[in-house]
Amino acid sequence: MAQGAQEQEAFAAHELARQVGAAMFARDEASRGLGMQILAIGPGYARLSMRVRDDMLNGHGICHGGFIFTLADSSFAFACNSRNQNTVAAACNIDFLAPGQPGELLIAEAREQSLAGRTGVYDIEVATEDGRRIALFRGKSYRIPGEIVAPVGGAS
Numbered sequence: 746m747a748q749g750a751q752e753q754e755a756f757a758a759h760e761l762a763r764q765v766g767a768a769m770f771a772r773d774e775a776s777r778g779l780g781m782q783i784l785a786i787g788p789g790y791a792r793l794s795m796r797v798r799d800d801m802l803n804g805h806g807i808c809h810g811g812f813i814f815t816l817a818d819s820s821f822a823f824a825c826n827s828r829n830q831n832t833v834a835a836a837c838n839i840d841f842l843a844p845g846q847p848g849e850l851l852i853a854e855a856r857e858q859s860l861a862g863r864t865g866v867y868d869i870e871v872a873t874e875d876g877r878r879i880a881l882f883r884g885k886s887y888r889i890p891g892e893i894v895a896p897v898g899g900a901s
Contacts, residue, residue, distance in 0.1 A: 770823075
């Protein structure tokens with residue numbers, strides 16, 4: 746494939762990921778309600794942020810692990826759906842490394858590790874703005890029928 750064609754294909758894949766992310770985010774009451782923002786998205790990749798609010802603190806005065814998990818899970822969802830094929834979580838696990846503090850901006854970066862047939866594996870790192878690692882999350886995905894946005898040209 747010629748370099749120009751490869752660049753055009755890469756641009757189209759990133760544009761599709763952007764459109765899919767925008768459509769999903771518009772319908773994602775949970776992520777928006779927690780104040781998440783999409784910072785970047787591409788094929789098999791997503792980076793989201795969330796500021797730790799007072800209503801996210803547990804009895805120890807640190808970010809409740811469920812909110813950290815939700816941020817990681819949302820970035821996982823955007824990454825594994827980025828190719829416009831409906832994809833859901835089949836399994837997830839998380840390791841908490843450090844507490845999220847009140848007011849900190851947490852950033853979850855999801856990267857596709859494997860995509861074969863209907864399944865994928867994604868690693869997500871949650872860190873603070875200054876790079877302090879908060880959690881490591883691994884998600885396994887499963888593709889189901891359907892698409893997020895209408896295909897280019899309106900045909901399936």
